[in-house]
Amino acid sequence: MYSGLLMLFLILFIVIVYSVLYVVILKNQEHELDSLVNQEAGFIGNYLLKNEPSDLQGIPNQKVVFAGVNQYFYYVVNSNGEMIMGNEADRRLRPALLSLVKGRFQKDSEIHKDTVHVESIPQMRGNKGEFHPHDDAHDIRLMIASHSIYYKGQFIGQLYIGKDISFAYQLFHWLLMILVALGVVFFGVASFMSVVMSKRAMIPISGAFSRQREFVADASHELRTPLSVLLSSIDAMEMTIEPTEEEAFVGKMLSNMRQEVKRMTNLVSDLLTLARSDSNTIESKTESFDFRPQADKALESVRPLAASKQISLSLHAPATLVANGDPERLSQLLYILLDNAIKYTPNGGQVQLFLSAEGQQLSIKVQDTGIGIKPEDYNHIFERFYRADKSRSRQMGGHGLGLSIAKWIVETHGGNIQLESEVGKGSTFVIRIPLR
Missing domain, CATH: 1.10.287 (Helix Hairpins)
Incomplete structure (x- = not known):
């Protein structure tokens, strides 16, 4: 439990740290980009006031110097969606970049993110016409901001600046891997410590x-x-x-x-x-023996108890039934089941014992017409000192250990015991034990 709580705390810590760093880093990138686009829009506005050109075509591209870190492109687009001026880090991507900004006359304070795919660049090597990728295909994550440019109250164009934030996302990926690795390490340490501490705690209990x-x-x-x-x-x-x-x-x-x-x-x-x-101090001997005489003896030992309640006892078994196990324990199993059936069967009832060989298993079935067992007691009936009806058990002399011993005997022989019961109609205990 404590290890689980520790891991829950660690997972929450990883989620919180990752989320905080994600938000802080992206907000810092947005702030830098917003400052850059405002600065460059102001530069273009000042140039227009000083030189008074008819439009931005009069501003040569070399006059516009962008010093932003990881700046990937800048474009100025007029109201018709035509690029007036601009530049980018990779000229091959101009159509893709223009498709991102054309028609997007967003608000000056709005910033959005897009991704551009870069194909690999094949380059000739040697005289045999062999090619190899000079630049591997990859995706570039861009953060794009814009600012409207006005001259004497007239809209001239929209300035778009794109910043490459691929490194930030790569940093997030590395950070997540590091945090997950730390989580795995801490989980291993916590599991090891929990095992060690639980063993130490179990010493006095054991x-x-x-x-x-x-x-x-x-x-x-x-x-x-x-x-x-x-x-x-x-x-x-x-x-x-x-x-x-x-x-x-x-x-x-x-x-x-x-x-x-x-x-x-x-x-x-x-x-x-x-x-x-x-x-585990009981020595159990395993031998092959005829189980029919053991069943006859068990039936005779409980016959006086059955006669005192006018209960009919009957045995259904072949003349010879070879079993494999401990004769004394299996006889004790029969006695427990028969004694239990007689005790909980009203006067004038019936108790039947069925023995047979089903395939490679010995089948033992004890059926009575007793008071039955409630379904909610099925999972507890084999527990020690458990009594479904405590007052009735005391009157009949039961102490709640017989079925526990019966289950133990069955399990030591590699078998299983099942219960079928209906309240007011009786119960049937079915035992199957391997013959070999």
């Missing part, structure tokens, strides 16, 4: 993120043991309770504790998985 990631991984790892002990102790206590009315309340409390401990265990396990995935 360190803090690494420490936070290590803390989450260590804390999750250390919490697994006490949670396992708690779960085992609750199971042992439930076994010692006799089915009497006095101990029914205690049994209910232990059941609730057991459910919460299992929920905490799953959360800690997910946090540990994500922390290790961030640090």
Whole structure:
């Protein structure tokens, strides 16, 4: 952002400097030309008063001496458009120059600019009749001013003076190139400095993120043991309770504790998985295996949860389906998607798992008749701890990490995951993973 602001300031600086110099230089040229044309018009007027000729034909051209810098031509044209007197730096251009000034009886204070093209001049070289350009073709930029000449109140003619300002435009071109080159140099320096400074700024941020990631991984790892002990102790206590009315309340409390401990265990396990995935410390093994038995096991593990909500589970897959990847992670992927589908499907709904080989890809599709997902939640559903409906997620025991882990598993296998959903009708997760 700061580099962008610096470059914006530099561009504005270049534009302002170029514009100011352009205006100042051209205004200075206009002022010089205006002074020159007034001076020469006054000289001709004084000559007429002293010599009293019938017209300007009596003034020889050599009497008119123009000392202006870069002056290219001067002409005096009568009211009929005929040149009375004049001279130019290149006689070949007289027709072109006269066509610029004939009929232009502009105001004395008016200055206009024109361009005249000069053709190359071929010149004989040697005895073989070979030619080479003596003067390359180019354009001459002229600034033209005029002044009316009167003698005893009668209009005699219009004085035109043209000044060559090609060098000024060439100077503008050089100036623009220099400013652009400086801008490129400053842009390179600014980019280099921004990269260096951003790397320095990222050092403490990266360190803090690494420490936070290590803390989450260590804390999750250390919490697994006490949670396992708690779960085992609750199971042992439930076994010692006799089915009497006095101990029914205690049994209910232990059941609730057991459910919460299992929920905490799953959360800690997910946090540990994500922390290790961030640090790339999870070893992933790749092997070819039959994916159908893994799907059967995942379906059986979630069948009690589906039965508690009278949800119909079905598997559509070939008898044998060879996949390539980490069997443990792909089984975890199936469990996450099936568990998520069952949780968000109302009682009496349906969850279907489709497995197939499409070309060189393994296709996994989990379809449910659940509550669906809103379109505005599509881009966030795979974010960590994101819940489209927070109150419903808490009631169902979700903590917003399952789909994040699912996406990570798919990406580590070089695949992609897509979502198709309609609110009130259900959702479909489609995963495609390369078979090789």
